[in-house]
Each structure stands twice: as structure tokens, then as C-alpha cells.
Amino acid sequence: MENIVLCQSCGMPLDKEELKGTEQNGFKNEEYCKYCYENGNFKKPTMNLEDMKDTVSTQMKKLKLPIYTIQKAINILPTLKRWNGKN
Template sequence: MENIIFCQSCGMPLDSEAAKGTEQNGLKNNEYCKYCYEDGTFKKPEMKLEDMKNTVETQMKKLNLPVYTIQRAINILPVLKRWKNS
């Protein structure tokens, strides 16, 4: 079984190179997704943990995912690298 890496900001699986964010030099970043991180910086640097919880919930609801799955994703956010010391 392969280990899936998750974005350390929003928790999205980084299961393809296309999903990964980029550094300033254009190289892929293995910790953050393209929705959170681009050109070596966070797209929304002012974002707080509560904002990310709302964003994740909204996006997952659009995908018609089960409430249980959405709640699990939200519960994981505080332990991700970006939010750990928030």
C-alpha cells in the first residue's frame, strides 16, 4: 500500500505532480497543493485556520462528499504543518 502525501495546508491528497504547488524556480513542492501554494508563497497568506476549515467544508460539499468524510478532513487541519502552531 502506498503512502499518500497530503497538502500541509488544506489536507488535499498530493497524489499527482499536477496537484502539487510550485516554488519560485518552478519546481514542484511536495508539501503543499497548487490551490494553497504557488511561486514559493501561500496564495492566501492572511488565511487563518478557521477560514481554511470553512473553505475545505465548502469545497467538499460541492463534491457531494459524506458529512462524515468532510468532518474528518476538517478535524485533521489543526495538525497540518501550516496550522500546527496557530
């Protein structure tokens, strides 16, 4: 079974190169997606964990994903590098 790398901010699978964020030098970042991280910085640097939970929930509801899938995604957020204080 293949390990899927998740964005360490929002939990989005980084299974495609085009989903990865970028560093200032243009290289792809292996830990964060393009929606969270661009040019070496977080797009919303003042965002907190609760804000991210709301954002993830809203975006997943727009995709009409099942509530248990949304809840699972939200439950993962506190374990991610950006939110657990290990970044």
C-alpha cells in the same frame, strides 16, 4: 499500504504531480498543493485555520461528499504543518 502525502495546508492528497504547488524557480513543492501554494508563497497568506475549515467544508460539499468524510478532513487540518506551528 502506500502512504499518501497530504497538502500541509488544506489536506488534499498530493497523489498527482500536477496537484503540487510551485516554488519561485518553478520546481514542484512536495508539501503544498497548487490551490494553496504558488511561486513560493501561500495564495492566501492571511488565511487562518477557521477560514481553511470553512473553505475545505464548502469545497467538499460542492463535490457532494458525505458529511463524515468532510468532518474527517476538517479534523485533520489542525495537525497539518501550516496550522500546528511547526513550519
